[in-house]
Amino acid sequence: MEFLEDSLYIEKVLNGDTSAYTTLVNKHKDMVFTIARKIARSTEDAEEIAQDAFIKAFQSLEKFKQRSKFSTWLYRITYNTAVSRVRKKNIEVSVIDDEVIENYPGEQIYEFVEAMDDQRQQRFIDAALEKLPPEDNVVITLFYLEEYSIGEISKITALSKSNVKVKLHRIRKRLYKELNHIYKSQFNEVV
Amino acid sequence: MKEKVNNIDFFISSLVRKSTREKAPAGFTDNLMKRIETEVEQETVTSQPLVSRNMWILIIAGFAVVISLVFFIDWSFLGLNISSAGFDVQYFENLIVYFKSTVEWLTFFFAFFTSSSLPAIIAVGIISLLIIDKILRRFTLHKTYLF
Numbered sequence: 653m654e655f656l657e658d659s660l661y662i663e664k665v666l667n668g669d670t671s672a673y674t675t676l677v678n679k680h681k682d683m684v685f686t687i688a689r690k691i692a693r694s695t696e697d698a699e700e701i702a703q704d705a706f707i708k709a710f711q712s713l714e715k716f717k718q719r720s721k722f723s724t725w726l727y728r729i730t731y732n733t734a735v736s737r738v739r740k741k742n743i744e745v746s747v748i749d750d751e752v753i754e755n756y757p758g759e760q761i762y763e764f765v766e767a768m769d770d771q772r773q774q775r776f777i778d779a780a781l782e783k784l785p786p787e788d789n790v791v792i793t794l795f796y797l798e799e800y801s802i803g804e805i806s807k808i809t810a811l812s813k814s815n816v817k818v819k820l821h822r823i824r825k826r827l828y829k830e831l832n833h834i835y836k837s838q839f840n841e842v843v
Numbered sequence: 844m845k846e847k848v849n850n851i852d853f854f855i856s857s858l859v860r861k862s863t864r865e866k867a868p869a870g871f872t873d874n875l876m877k878r879i880e881t882e883v884e885q886e887t888v889t890s891q892p893l894v895s896r897n898m899w900i901l902i903i904a905g906f907a908v909v910i911s912l913v914f915f916i917d918w919s920f921l922g923l924n925i926s927s928a929g930f931d932v933q934y935f936e937n938l939i940v941y942f943k944s945t946v947e948w949l950t951f952f953f954a955f956f957t958s959s960s961l962p963a964i965i966a967v968g969i970i971s972l973l974i975i976d977k978i979l980r981r982f983t984l985h986k987t988y989l990f
Contacts, residue, residue, distance in 0.1 A: 761854075
């Protein structure tokens with residue numbers, strides 16, 4: 653399905669055409685759900701969080717000044733909703749473990765991954781991403797999967813740009829470590 | 844070392860791009876839009892008071908006019924003495940008697956209660972509020988307004 657500019661649908665919604673919001677939902681629901689799922693780590697909670705985020709966005713649409721992309725604004729709402737929901741449930745989020753940073757395991761992993769088909773590669777990286785703290789998982793997904801800039805990620809997560817850069821650097825290392833760990837120990841069981 | 848870091852970056856970035864993008868569950872949009880439509884409907888209903896501001900102004904103005912006409916204008920030129928006619932002492936005396944008898948009846952009624960009558964009064968109050976709430980909801984949900 654082809655989507656027009658978000659601003660066109662936003663204008664329609666603000667003029668009273670509620671059904672125009674359906675298009676915005678269809679366009680962004682997967683990424684909103686992805687962010688919610690990565691932080692909540694439960695499909696049921698993620699669905700609730702995603703719905704709440706869309707409703708909050710709908711209610712505040714008049715306040716959206718279009719200084720950033722609609723998606724950035726929406727993802728920020730989703731991120732905040734998810735983090736506060738998770739915190740209410742006392743689930744710990746975002747702990748960077750410096751201990752893992754400095755070790756670079758061997759390079760056999762490159763060959764190992766290259767030999768896999770796409771589906772196995774996907775399961776391999778999914779398993780490693782699941783091991784990251786939820787907020788880190790969101791940051792790296794936004795950066796690589798959504799190709800968001802550091803500035804945009806900074807707006808979504810309310811971290812400073814330099815903090816996002818440092819975080820990305822650490823997450824990459826941590827992810828590499830997790831990949832190696834899965835590769836060495838249990839990948840055949842996981843995948 | 845730098846080359847190693849670059850290799851890792853490239854390796855991670857190409858692999859993360861292959862990760863699964865979650866799919867919102869089936870029926871997500873429909874469920875959400877239903878919630879939004881309900882919300883919009885409720886907002887429309889609750890934002891319209893039963894008695895509008897203008898109507899209140901009209902009621903107060905009308906009341907003020909009636910009071911002024913009765914008490915502050917001398918109608919004797921028409922051969923009427925409305926001001927004194929408005930104060931029928933007997934009428935007010937009767938009102939006081941009715942009020943006293945109501946209080947006495949309530950006192951008699953509550954005398955049968957072995958414990959405090961306060962819970963009964965609270966219960967009556969809550970039930971009355973629930974009934975009023977029901978009536979008001981009936982009016983608002985059917986979008987039928989008193990005025």
